[in-house]
Amino acid sequence: MKPPKAPREAEQTIRQEIVKLLLVSGSVSIRQISQSVHISEKEALGHLEHIRKTYKDAFVMLPSECTNADLPLKIGTGSKKPASAQNAGVRE
Numbered sequence: 001m002k003p004p005k006a007p008r009e010a011e012q013t014i015r016q017e018i019v020k021l022l023l024v025s026g027s028v029s030i031r032q033i034s035q036s037v038h039i040s041e042k043e044a045l046g047h048l049e050h051i052r053k054t055y056k057d058a059f060v061m062l063p064s065e066c067t068n069a070d071l072p073l074k075i076g077t078g079s080k081k082p083a084s085a086q087n088a089g090v091r092e
Contacts, residue, residue, distance in 0.1 A: 015050065
């Protein structure tokens with residue numbers, strides 16, 4: 001007797017789901033992708049790198065932007081010392 005055949009997987013791979021999401025939604029964030037396919041943002045980035053290499057110029061990854069316009073950006077107001085030096089106590 002032959003052993004029973006393994007059932008075929010009807011679901012798409014994670015990368016196929018991500019590609020479908022990108023094609024349908026257009027511009028999506030890493031967070032949206034990770035929540036959609038139930039993986040971490042770090043894992044989603046790895047998949048996106050692979051997708052970018054596979055599909056060459058079909059998809060473009062843009063740098064992140066601040067979407068909360070209510071938060072004022074303060075430039076140049078911090079200390080010149082590194083954080084480790086700011087927190088270090090000086091013994092006298």
